[in-house]
Amino acid sequence: MRALVWDGTGLHVDSTIEVRPPGPGEVAVDIAMAGLCHSDVSPMEGRIPQPTPAILGHEAVGTVAAVGPGADVPVGQRVVFTVLRRCGECRHCREDRPNLCSASSRPVTDPFTRDGEVVHQFVRLGAFAERIVVAQEQVIPVPAEIPDPVAAMLGCATVTAFGAVEDRARLRAGESVLVTGAGGIGLNTVLAARAAGAERIVVVDRNPAKERIARTCGASDFVTTSDPALIAPAVRDLVPDGVDAAFECTGHTGLLNAAIKSLAGGGRAVALGLPPTGGTLDLEVRDLFHDKSLLGCRMGSVDPHRKLPDLAGRVLRGELDLAPLVSAVVPMEGAAQLVADLRDGRIDRGFIRFGSDS
Ligand SMILES: [Zn+2]
Ligand SMILES: [Zn+2]
Structure with a gap:
């Protein structure tokens, strides 16, 4: 499949990336669109450490393509993502504060490889790819009526x-x-x-x-x-x-x-x-x-599984208009320019389209 790979010097479209099937409690999601967030640019600027090569991206929307054993998300479900994992059992998880769960930063077993070598998954997501594998608690259903860029932005x-x-x-x-x-x-x-x-x-x-x-x-x-x-x-x-x-x-x-x-x-x-x-x-x-x-x-100090559906409802009822923030939607080949435009303040939120129609 194709993905955008950060190799330490540039962001390149690479069509030789392999993604493993979902394991127990995991889901595979075909990415439709991903937003470019400043947190994706931070590793490129050395502001936060990130081993390379890596697939960046964490603000995205897609469709569940396959599920591993024990995962109960329906195939075909449209979802957005949270970077946070959770154990579901600790005090913080029980109190709806999964962002404090000690499992929240636990990585998924590396899903991406190239020629048998690991390609790192940024913040347990690595959404700049046609397909990704994440823990099932990282996906949150989102209504079909919400446009791709708005849905992606909701998640981060x-x-x-x-x-x-x-x-x-x-x-x-x-x-x-x-x-x-x-x-x-x-x-x-x-x-x-x-x-x-x-x-x-x-x-x-x-x-x-x-x-x-x-x-x-x-x-x-x-x-x-x-x-x-x-x-x-x-x-x-x-x-x-x-x-x-x-x-x-x-x-x-x-x-x-x-x-x-x-x-x-x-x-x-x-x-x-x-x-x-x-x-x-x-x-x-x-x-x-x-x-x-x-x-x-x-x-946001919230449980995204509660807050995201609430925000999606406000978008659908017309109480919240995120469309003015959507500055640009580009194919994968336009990602490097999008990064330059974000750095130079020429855009507010830019989005990259993935999948066969990009
Ligand atoms: Zn972000
Ligand atoms: Zn927990």
Whole structure:
């Protein structure tokens, strides 16, 4: 089959990849489309370690093609994915917080090979391939009426952002919000804040071209700067007491410091961007004294098997419009250009089409 392989220097279409059949508790899924997330670019930039060769991609939609022994997902079911595995039995799994399960990072036995050598599967998914094998708890049914790119986005950017706003920060109507980084997760966070009834939504990005889409999603104010030290003063010019909730969506520790400095008393700073390995915070602890909170947030701090169907229902009822975020859909051969476009801020969310019609 064909897949996009990251070899350490470039992203190439490779038609010699083999994928093994699903084992016990696993399913094979034919990928229709996968989104390009900044987390897929991070290994290419060396920001997170990833052995090569590897198949990246983790935000995708497809159709179950085969199931292994004990897996009870119907063949033909349309599904989206979660990177999180789960044991189903521990305290966290029983309390609907599978993102804290110690099995959540347990890898699937390598499904991809080339000439008998392992090709690594990024974050237990490796969705940039025509067919992938994952644990059955990593697939979540999604209604057929939701377009491919929107369905794919639900599984990563949307569930992460809406979980962060609604379940982690528990944003209330009338509160004020700061969002740092107007990428896929940041823009979904703006949509979530608007849906929660936020009064003031300040978005910060270094790219002035992001203002239009940020305002389309619901931003009331847009600040362009690449200097984190300028963010808190700019926020206080707009919201003198500071914001009630700040969402750091890029994984940049300087921006997380700025987010904390921008908080009002009682405010919550939520770190939803994946920080670089070894990143540390230069935090004046006094900043937290007035009932402020610094909250980590892995994949929205939710059970995706509950949150995703909820979000899919909101899309179907017209309460949530993700279509403006879909900037580009390209065949596999266009993936390298899509990566360049994402890095340069020319697109919001780009998608790669897989399968025979690509
Ligand atoms: Zn992602
Ligand atoms: Zn568990």
